[in-house]
Amino acid sequence: MAIDYRQWVPGVQAVRDYRAAWLPRDVVAGIVLTTLLVPQGMAYAELAGLPPITGLYTTILCLLAYAVFGPSRILVLGPDSSLGPMIAAVLVGLVGMGADPSESVGLASMLALMTGVLLAAAGVAKLGFLADLLSRPTQLGYLNGLALTILVSQLPKLFGFSIEGDGLIEETAGFFSGVAAGSTVPAAVAVGLFGLVVIVLLRRFAPKVPGVLTAVVLSIAAVAVFDLSERGVQVVGPLPQGFPPFTLPSASWSELGILAVGAFGITLVSLTDTISTSSAFAARTGQEVRGSQEMVGIGAANVAASFFQGFPVSTSGSRTAVAEQAGARTQLTGVVGAAAIGLLLILAPDLLRNLPQPTLAAVVIAAALSLADIPGMARLWRRRRIEFILALAAFLGVALLGVLPGIGVAVALSVLNVFRRLWWPYMAVLGRASGVSGYHDISQYPDAERLPGLILFRFDAPLIFANARAFRDQIRELAAADPPPTWIVIAAEPITDVDTTAADVLEELDLELNEKGISLVFAELKSPVLEKIDRYSLTRTINPDHFFPTIEDAVAAYQRQHGTDWSRP
The missing domain is CATH 3.30.750.24 (STAS domain)
Structure with a gap:
């Protein structure tokens, strides 16, 4: 029986249908997108507890794989702020704090492989309804809890020091103890807050100006002009040149159980994010959402990243919006972005060596602020108190128990809410x-x-x-x-x-x-x-x-x- 490439490999049909008139806009959009992909990829890699370079490796591979297997014309994939804490929680649970980076990278690659297989299998089995396991109120509470968790985890880096702590309470206590002990680096606070203010203000008042890129460029310039590295500001340092070798992910039998739990949670969050993001942009571009093929595309992206020191990825609403605003017409935009990052690693790996770590923290904090939705919680309070309580419970689950237990709490609350309506109907x-x-x-x-x-x-x-x-x-x-x-x-x-x-x-x-x-x-x-x-x-x-x-x-x-x-x- 002949294979229907249009169904399972949409990239083949996209190449056949491509119009030359689209090329200039796709190339320009890809270059614009790269200015966001690079700093965010590095920042979200550190959020996941991994070396910044792995964020670039992951971005390249996931963009190329989705261009082949993904059905959406302009959906952009990459490291994601909502997945970073989940990945970090899995890695800390397996290797602890301060582990050898190579060991963490290997386990993260195995996590990406397992996540990719789960997503692809769910797509083939047409299990898109699994996204419904997270209702809107519990998803709202989960994301608010996640935003708070990310914010607190990045504050020490923004202030120029590091702490040992696991969970929101320990990290909060560690941060205030560090500040009280005089560990704050004034130059780090200055450059970090400057980057955060630039990103937030440009996002608010000049959304067409790339706020993240502006903050990165100005911060690198500040390091050079004011010699901030000599004033205690930590920088990224030189990146490895070229690409990582092809590596088969592996893990011990004792590690597979924790990885499987983490992969399921990441799959659920990625699936929910993908369905909502793809639906929103499909409605604006006149496309139909192909949920099952989206899962296959995201799964293929994760599998591809796993073989080159990558970690789990998901869709990104902010990066997709940038691509759309820049005029993207097809997935060639993502291919151009991947190629541009590849050229950066081959030709100019030292270009970002003076990028301050507090600026990466500012990028992550800005992403966390965009995840939070306090007005949404207020609307739930006004409209339906029981759903506000569900959202609050999901928030507390993430904030107090941790990201992975929090996603379990959110799913359990969503399911229980369904049964509550069946148990005690009107x-x-x-x-x-x-x-x-x-x-x-x-x-x-x-x-x-x-x-x-x-x-x-x-x-x-x-x-x-x-x-x-x-x-x-x-x-x-x-x-x-x-x-x-x-x-x-x-x-x-x-x-x-x-x-x-x-x-x-x-x-x-x-x-x-x-x-x-x-x-x-x-x-x-x-x-x-x-x-x-x-x-x-x-x-x-x-x-x-x-x-x-x-x-x-x-x-x-x-x-x-x-x-x-x-x-x-």
């Missing part, structure tokens, strides 16, 4: 409100009319094992009214399923109500659910004549049988 007694057609919740319309002896009850969820008892208890409470009802009509349109546990509860409940002279009646049951009712043989106890296509039909049947009319409560 339930309402309905009545006929004046001036409004249909039947409505009497808690919203207290003066709604009701038929004596009839209760209209709506249950807003599938009827399954998790909520069958809550349904039964509510029906029992309604049946215990004084005077007792004759019919309890279930407005069943929201009930999209009835499982076997719920079927048994319904059967027992109907028998119990029949002994009290009360009929259980259903209206608006969907055809698939009615078929299940028949399959469960529930009509042995529930009168087959007590299933109506609409609430109006059920009400009319009751009125014909009992001769009652509507009355106000």
Whole structure:
């Protein structure tokens, strides 16, 4: 069977469809993009606890691989601020603080390989729905916690010293202890804060000016002019010339377990970020989102990076926005960026040797500030307190437990929130409100009319094992009214399923109500659910004549049988 290259290798089709008129814009956009890729790649590598050069290796390989396997025209990949702390957490858990860089790089490459395989496998299996494991409120809380964690981790570097600490509390205590002990390097604080102010102000007031590049160039110039390296400011130093050798990632059996947990968490975050970012830019460019192929493309990028001292990558909204604003038309923009970084490593590896470490910290802190969304938390507080609590719990999970446990907390909270809505769904007694057609919740319309002896009850969820008892208890409470009802009509349109546990509860409940002279009646049951009712043989106890296509039909049947009319409560 012939391979459909358009599906699995979109880059082949992109080459065939490429237009010469696009070339100038793609080349210019690629050069502009490089000015952001280089400093961010180096900064995010250090955020992950790795040598800065690995950020450039990773950027080159992931851009080239995504150009071949990625479906988006302009999506840009690379080292990411949201993944950096997760990678660092895995490495610290395996080798501890201050480990041999070569050992950390090897483990990070294995982590990238495992992440890539998971992403590609998820894409082939069409498991894009896994991104839904992080709901918006928990994602918001997670990102705010991540932003705080990144900010605190970079403050010592911004102030010119280093600390030993694991986790937000220890790092915060270590930072303030260092400041109190006089470890601060004034020149480092000055150049770091200067870089941060430049990035933030240009992003706010002149977004078309490359703030990161401006901060980097001015900081390098400051090191040369004021001889800051002699004043205690640490610099990147010379970068290795050329490319790293092809290396097969490896790890011991004892290390694979921790790496697998980390790879799963990184995969989930990368998947969520990719789906949201690609959806946003696809809507603006008129493309369709191909979620499964996006996962294959991101997976291929991670696998490619893993063989050349790379670490896990994801999509970047900020870099994609830069490429779009610069006029990018295709993935050739990323290829140009990769080629430009390659030429930098071959021809001018000393170009960035005087780049101050506090400036890299400023780049990371600026990225952390962009991750934070305090107004979003405030909106949740105003709109829905329960989701604010979920977001706050996810925030505290990341801030207090760490990044990897925090992602676990966020996922668990999202899943529990789904089950909470199934366990305790909204339930309402309905009545006929004046001036409004249909039947409505009497808690919203207290003066709604009701038929004596009839209760209209709506249950807003599938009827399954998790909520069958809550349904039964509510029906029992309604049946215990004084005077007792004759019919309890279930407005069943929201009930999209009835499982076997719920079927048994319904059967027992109907028998119990029949002994009290009360009929259980259903209206608006969907055809698939009615078929299940028949399959469960529930009509042995529930009168087959007590299933109506609409609430109006059920009400009319009751009125014909009992001769009652509507009355106000």
